Structures are given as C-alpha cells and as structure tokens.
Amino acid sequence: MTIRVGVIGAGNIGTAHAHNLATAVPGSTVTAIYDVDQPAATALASELGCRSTASLADLINADDVDAVVIASPDGLHAEQALACLAVRKPTLCEKPLAPTIEAAQRVLDAEVAIGERLLTLGFMRRFDPGYVALKREIGAEGIGTPLMVHNVHRNAAFAYGLTTEGTVTNAAIHEIDINRWLLEDEYARVQVIMGRSGPDTPDGQRDPLFIIYETAGGVVVDIEAFMMARYGYEVTCQVVASDGVSDMGDGGYITRTTARVRGQPVPEQWIGRFRDAYRIEMQAWIDSIRGRAGPTGASLWDGFAATHAAEAAVESLRSDGWVRVDLPSRPDLYR
Ligand SMILES: NC(=O)c1ccc[n+]([C@@H]2O[C@H](COP(=O)([O-])OP(=O)(O)OC[C@H]3O[C@@H](n4cnc5c(N)ncnc54)[C@H](O)[C@@H]3O)[C@@H](O)[C@H]2O)c1
Known part of the structure; x- marks a missing residue:
C-alpha cells in the first residue's frame, strides 16, 4: 500500500x-x-x-x-x-x-x-542519529543519572523576523521537546535571562536568550538560544550525569587540515544539520x-506539553524571575 x-x-x-x-x-x-x-x-x-x-x-x-x-x-x-x-x-x-x-x-x-x-x-530531532546516540548514553550502562543538560541553538539569521517571544515558541521549542524526551521528565519551572543583544537584533527585541528550566525530577536544563549568530547554524547538547559527561557535537562533519588551518564546515541553516x-x-x-x-x-500531547513549557518561558520574559510550568495531567490516550 x-x-x-x-x-x-x-x-x-x-x-x-x-x-x-x-x-x-x-x-x-x-x-x-x-x-x-x-x-x-x-x-x-x-x-x-x-x-x-x-x-x-x-x-x-x-x-x-x-x-x-x-x-x-x-x-x-x-x-x-x-x-x-x-x-x-x-x-x-x-x-x-x-x-x-x-x-x-x-x-x-x-x-x-x-x-x-x-x-x-x-x-x-527525536530521529536525529546524534540525539538518538546521546539518549543511549544516559542510564546505568552509560554516564548514570542526568544532573544538568547544556544546550546551544544558534542560527546565522532568523528566517521569520526576529521577535523575543518567537525565539522561544518557534526555535527553542526544539530544545524544550528534545530535553523532555531525553530525560523522560516534565518541566516544573523556568526562568529566562537576557543579556546584551547582538548588532543584528531589531529595536525592542532581545537576542540571545538564556533559558533555564528545572524539571520535576530536579534536572537543570539550560538553553542558549541565539538567533542572529551570523557565523552559521549550530546545535549542540551536553548531558552532565552522576558518572560522566556526554557531548553531542554538531553532526558528523569531517575535520579538514590544510596550510595552518584546521576546521570543519559550519552549515548555513538547519537543513544542512538535520537532513x-x-x-x-x-x-x-x-x-x-x-x-x-x-x-x-x-504525539499531540508532546506538542501540547512543549507549548505549555514555552508559554511559561514567554511569561518569564515579562516577569523577572521563575515561572511555574503547570502542565495538566496526561490524558489516557497518550499513556
Ligand atoms: N522541524 C523543523 O526543524 C522545522 C524547520 C523549518 C521550519 N519548520 C516549521 O515549518 C513551518 C514552515 O516553515 P518554513 O521555513 O517552511 O516557512 P516558509 O515561510 O518558507 O513557508 C511557509 C509557506 O506557507 C505558506 N502559507 C502561508 N499561509 C498559508 C495558508 N493559509 N495555507 C497554506 N499555506 C500557507 C506560505 O506561502 C509559504 O510558502 C513553520 O511553522 C516552522 O516552524 C520546522
């Protein structure tokens, strides 16, 4: 068929x-x-x-x-x-x-x-070989119990017109979902910290953002979301656990060494990383x-849970401090 x-x-x-x-x-x-x-x-x-x-x-x-x-x-x-x-x-x-x-x-x-x-x-990202390998690292056979996760999400430029809220609801929503999936845990609270903005940030908007979630199980998840990073697209994730640390680098790129230069190509945008x-x-x-x-x-429930966590982060942009993530209970259909 x-x-x-x-x-x-x-x-x-x-x-x-x-x-x-x-x-x-x-x-x-x-x-x-x-x-x-x-x-x-x-x-x-x-x-x-x-x-x-x-x-x-x-x-x-x-x-x-x-x-x-x-x-x-x-x-x-x-x-x-x-x-x-x-x-x-x-x-x-x-x-x-x-x-x-x-x-x-x-x-x-x-x-x-x-x-x-x-x-x-x-x-x-749940199907990306890098994240799939990183999830296998977690647990008794690997690096042990996760304590913290450090995420980086950088775009050369933001395709949809940069807004501070959009960085959370459109871009960081990927990290919001993938960390729920990696940790098999829900978020309990969130705080967003905004530092100095880069030169391409439109008036009235902020970029980059530093988003910190704490899960119900006590894991700290931080996300640097930088939408106008100029140099290219980069997504990395590091899990810090009880018995070790595992890093998911930026895809499986070849490192080339030529006259006095060693390096890797950086994709221009997401399709190059997640093809x-x-x-x-x-x-x-x-x-x-x-x-x-x-x-x-x-599932649709995963989409709902991600939007829930994102809306709490958006609220944190306006209030200075932690905001609780009050996710309702999961309907039987998704158990
Ligand atoms: N999973 C990922 O990694 C990933 C990557 C890129 C985009 N996206 C998502 O995909 C969506 C599209 O992103 P994009 O980069 O392709 O944007 P895009 O602007 O390139 O394409 C959107 C298309 O939708 C069309 N459109 C607008 N109104 C419409 C309507 N009422 N009915 C039908 N079509 C309509 C536009 O004309 C345009 O061709 C966004 O929600 C974005 O968040 C996801």
Whole structure:
C-alpha cells in the first residue's frame, strides 16, 4: 500500500518534506500541494509531477489524499490540524503545535474526543542519529543519572523576523521537546535571562536568550538560544550525569587540515544539520500509517506539553524571575 500525501505549505520545510516523501521514502507518494501562494504550490507540484489545489479544503478532502503534512507558518497549525482531525486523516504537523496554550488545547481536546492518535508533531530531532546516540548514553550502562543538560541553538539569521517571544515558541521549542524526551521528565519551572543583544537584533527585541528550566525530577536544563549568530547554524547538547559527561557535537562533519588551518564546515541553516533526521522522521511516520509500527514520533500531547513549557518561558520574559510550568495531567490516550 502506498500512502498518498497532501502537503500544506510549499516553503522551505514543505518543499523538503515533499521531496523526501516523493523520492526518498519508500511507501509514500505526494499527490497534492496547497499554498496560499498559488505559484509556489504550482511550481512544487510540477517539479514532483502532482497537482496543486485551489483551497485547503480541496486538499484535505481529496479522495487521493490519505495523509497530510502541515508546513504552513506557526500561527496556522492549530486551525489546519483541527480541519485534518475533522476528516480523520493521519497528519504530521510541523512544530510548534501552536504558539499559545489556548490554541494547543483546542487541538488536544479534539483528538482526545475522537479517541484515536492521528496527529504527529514534527519534532524531528527525536530521529536525529546524534540525539538518538546521546539518549543511549544516559542510564546505568552509560554516564548514570542526568544532573544538568547544556544546550546551544544558534542560527546565522532568523528566517521569520526576529521577535523575543518567537525565539522561544518557534526555535527553542526544539530544545524544550528534545530535553523532555531525553530525560523522560516534565518541566516544573523556568526562568529566562537576557543579556546584551547582538548588532543584528531589531529595536525592542532581545537576542540571545538564556533559558533555564528545572524539571520535576530536579534536572537543570539550560538553553542558549541565539538567533542572529551570523557565523552559521549550530546545535549542540551536553548531558552532565552522576558518572560522566556526554557531548553531542554538531553532526558528523569531517575535520579538514590544510596550510595552518584546521576546521570543519559550519552549515548555513538547519537543513544542512538535520537532513537525515527529516528523512528518517518521514519514513517512520509513513511506516506507522502503513501499520508496520504503532504511533511513532512526538504525539499531540508532546506538542501540547512543549507549548505549555514555552508559554511559561514567554511569561518569564515579562516577569523577572521563575515561572511555574503547570502542565495538566496526561490524558489516557497518550499513556
Ligand atoms: N522541524 C523543523 O526543524 C522545522 C524547520 C523549518 C521550519 N519548520 C516549521 O515549518 C513551518 C514552515 O516553515 P518554513 O521555513 O517552511 O516557512 P516558509 O515561510 O518558507 O513557508 C511557509 C509557506 O506557507 C505558506 N502559507 C502561508 N499561509 C498559508 C495558508 N493559509 N495555507 C497554506 N499555506 C500557507 C506560505 O506561502 C509559504 O510558502 C513553520 O511553522 C516552522 O516552524 C520546522
């Protein structure tokens, strides 16, 4: 059985996902593309040999669309996810589920009412070979009990127009999710510290941010989120544990030594670092729909929990000090 996918949003990540599904993920094909920018949708559709649709409803309801990828801007995910749930089609929704708890809650309530896990969140770092190896380091066979996690997330420039809140809800949301997943723990409280801003920071905004979470289990998780770092894209993660320390460097790059210089290339943006993770994520999603695996990847609950933790951090931007993360209890559907 081939899963026929419709893709909403023909921008950076929608294009990357559509190409993977059409050419690099056995068991899937792309049949339809929708974007409010119709020329962008038509161009991607003709590249892939499929059609573009005139509306969101045309794509979601099409008989030859078995599953949907949502790759539109952050603020549209919740409404589009609700539309996909209404027709009961498996959907992979890009992160974040929503920038606010209120919107995220409506999607969570809808899936719980249906009583079936249909929505997967695009937290692809869970499939990145670097993070997968780092998770294996944790525990009695490895470095022991985690005590602290140090995260770095730097972009050369922020693609969506830098806002201080957006750094949390759009970018650091990756660290918020991956540390929950690494530690299998929830956040209890958060504090954001803002230092001096870099030269490219727009007036009224702050960058970089230093975000500190404490988990229910007492682990301290810090995140340097620097969106206008100029030099390139870099994501690293170091786990400090009872019996040792493990570092996930910035991918598996070759170190080249030439005349008086030793170094590694730095990717310009995220696709260069996480190319494999996006493909592996799509394969796992398609395999789960084809019934070869149960629900896989981040659930709607994971998306909700991440938005919850992000909103507390946004509140901390306005209040000077710790803010509690009051995550409601997990519905049975996600246990
Ligand atoms: N998982 C990751 O690592 C990762 C990486 C990049 C982007 N993203 C997420 O993917 C989403 C898209 O990011 P991007 O970089 O591709 O942005 P983008 O701006 O390149 O693309 C977004 C596309 O959505 C289209 N669009 C706008 N309104 C729409 C609507 N109402 N219906 C359908 N399409 C609409 C735009 O015309 C544009 O083509 C964002 O939410 C972002 O957070 C995730």
